[in-house]
Amino acid sequence: MSNSFVFRGAAGELRWGWHKAADLTGWELKDNKLTATVASKDEFTVSQQPLTFVVHRSTTTWKFVVNTLQIADTSLSATVTPQE
């Protein structure tokens, strides 16, 4: 039996420190694999490290460290781990 969970959301973002690197839509997080559509991005900022995947919820903010990242046109795939 699989214990994996799938989280989905309409909006999220990639950040380098406090700088927004990309706006993401239609993201899906399964285990530690993130897929999303890139709505907009800043080429310089998105090329920096470390990047964080950030999702704002009504009462809290989820943050994940981006370990690997591939962006092809508007398709994003990444591996992430929850930030301490």
Next chain:
Amino acid sequence: MARCRVVRPDVVRLMLVDVHRHELKDLETKVINESDPEKRKALLSDVDACRDRIKQAEDDGDWIEVKRELNAGETRRVFTNLVVNMKAGEKPNLNPDQVGKTKILEYVVGWSLVNFDGSPLPFSAGALDSQDQETYSEIAKAVDLHEERVEQERAERKKIRRTPTTSEAILQSAAS
């Protein structure tokens, strides 16, 4: 290797109590240097009030998180968000509501302040304006002190960079 000039987005946590500790240090120096007994008495009363503020701030334990250093775009925005209009050769018209505030908005990325129900209050321009006057002043002073410290560090770094290299020293010695 080429020098990377990009400002790394590092964050520094500033305890708000340090604003009052800094103020206390200044007041104590003034007390030592004041020879007029009346003025000295008034200063000592200020010192007591400042100690009370330190006690209160220690109990609160509040902090703000700020950008260690602003990059070029952020530094420009501190000014451009302040100016209503500007004509060549004339003094720029400033928005009085934004004086001091644009710097706080560019520097601060988070804080420990809470809402009425004790839940975390996300930092924003509206949330900043909603604080009481003392809190706003504490935040403004904390940002100013942080900026002064970073300016001093930057000046020190420049001094180190300007230290003559071995070849320059040899040239100078040969010329003298």
